[in-house]
Structure formats: structure tokens, C-alpha cells
Amino acid sequence: MTIPVPAVNQDDSLVWHHTKIGNFEVRNGYQVLQRDPQARAAFGASTSVQPTEKFWNLIWSLPMPPKVRNFRWRVCTNGLATKENLHRRHCAPSPPCPICGSCPESIEHLLFQCNWTRPVWFGCDLGYLSGFNSSSSATQWTQAVLESCHIDRDRKECLGKAATVGWSLWKARNEWVFNQSEVDPMQVIRHASFLWREGCSVVALADFSPVSVNSAVQICNRWTPPPHAQVDVLPGSRGRFGIRAYGEVLNARLC
Numbered sequence: 001m002t003i004p005v006p007a008v009n010q011d012d013s014l015v016w017h018h019t020k021i022g023n024f025e026v027r028n029g030y031q032v033l034q035r036d037p038q039a040r041a042a043f044g045a046s047t048s049v050q051p052t053e054k055f056w057n058l059i060w061s062l063p064m065p066p067k068v069r070n071f072r073w074r075v076c077t078n079g080l081a082t083k084e085n086l087h088r089r090h091c092a093p094s095p096p097c098p099i100c101g102s103c104p105e106s107i108e109h110l111l112f113q114c115n116w117t118r119p120v121w122f123g124c125d126l127g128y129l130s131g132f133n134s135s136s137s138a139t140q141w142t143q144a145v146l147e148s149c150h151i152d153r154d155r156k157e158c159l160g161k162a163a164t165v166g167w168s169l170w171k172a173r174n175e176w177v178f179n180q181s182e183v184d185p186m187q188v189i190r191h192a193s194f195l196w197r198e199g200c201s202v203v204a205l206a207d208f209s210p211v212s213v214n215s216a217v218q219i220c221n222r223w224t225p226p227p228h229a230q231v232d233v234l235p236g237s238r239g240r241f242g243i244r245a246y247g248e249v250l251n252a253r254l255c
């Protein structure tokens, strides 16, 4: 019996035994969770795949507004208030997707599997028609996208654009839930495009070389038909960077 008995009567109280004085501190609680793989699985990411430090460094260095970087972090740590997460924490009566109602609204369903999101991913600049399968998590999908890129600049561009698309999907989903606004894939694509261009123009000038993202975006914005020219356009084609360009020039010649 090594537990000391107090000399005077006093009520029992809860103590946090990971600190010397017994008080709970958020920082210490986070450190304890990080050391405990079971706790990480229970309260952390929705996947057993643990992103590397390089992965997180890339997330936090994206040329995006802080709200978009924070959103991307919450996606990879299962920190979004989806119906499934709210239901698990007894904050929502049921977990089904509020848009399609066909299955629980996980982060993966919200961003990739719900039917209305597919035209967004296909129609956006990334063109990921089938980049996600049902056995993947958002983190695994992100890592697969990053592994498909060979240089850091491309990784930032892919992940940055994916983050803006995800953020725009989340905003549209919230408009549906809270304001009963119809979801519109084209509007989501436009919003994501605007965010990306805004991020490039404000944050990323030092990170991207003039011939990569910035110049490509500027080409999209500045292109005009050549003077006195005849231009044939193929409707429905799509350039890599110009999500606002719905045609592709087949032939341009001076008259």
C-alpha cells in the first residue's frame, strides 16, 4: 500500500496521471495520443495509413489560403463534421449522406463517392475520372496522387488543386445542408478554379517557377484569337490548365 492517505477528509477528484501535478493539458493529451497507436486509430485518421512528416509538410506548404490547408489536414485526420462522424459522437440522429441518402456520409463518400461529385472530379483541371476506389481512404488517395508526381512542384500543384476542389465540394455540400441550395458541379469547378488562381497569385510566386503553374494559368486567362485568323474549335475538349476553356484549337491560320 504505497498510496498516501490524507490526514484530513477530502472529496475524491479526477486527476490526469500523465502529468506530475495531475492537471489535464491539451498539449500533453495530444502527445499521449500520438504515442498510443490504438488511441490514434480510435480518435485520429480514418485509415491505418499514417502519413509521413514529408506528407504533412507538403500539406502545410500548399499555395492555398489557410482555411483550405486546414481543411486538407482535417480530411486526412478524419476531422470533418460529416454525418457519419457526427452520428458516431451522438450528435446526429442518423449517418446517411444528406444529398443522396444511399449510404453513410464518410469523408470518402462526401468527396469522392457521392454521385454528384464525379462530374466535378472529371470536369476539373485534374480530370480524375476513376482516381478513387471504394477500398481507399482519402489519405491513401492523396498519397497515390503524390506518388504519381515526380517532382515537388508537380506534387504541390496536384495536391493544391485537389484541396481546392475538395474545399469547394465541402462548401457546396454545406449550402445544401444548411440553405437547401442545389449542388451544381459546374459552380464547384469554377469556385475551385478561382481559389487556385487566387492562391497562386498571392502565396506561391516564390515556390513555382515562371514556366509552370503561374504561366499556365496566365495563358488560360490571357489567350485571345490571333488577329485576322481563322480558328477551328473542337467543342467539348479540355486543356490541362484551362478549365474555363471548353474548346480546343484544332487549326489557326492567318488569312
Ligand SMILES: [Zn+2]
Residues within 6 Å of the ligand: 097, 098, 099, 100, 101, 102, 103, 109, 113, 114, 115
Ligand atoms: Zn451521397
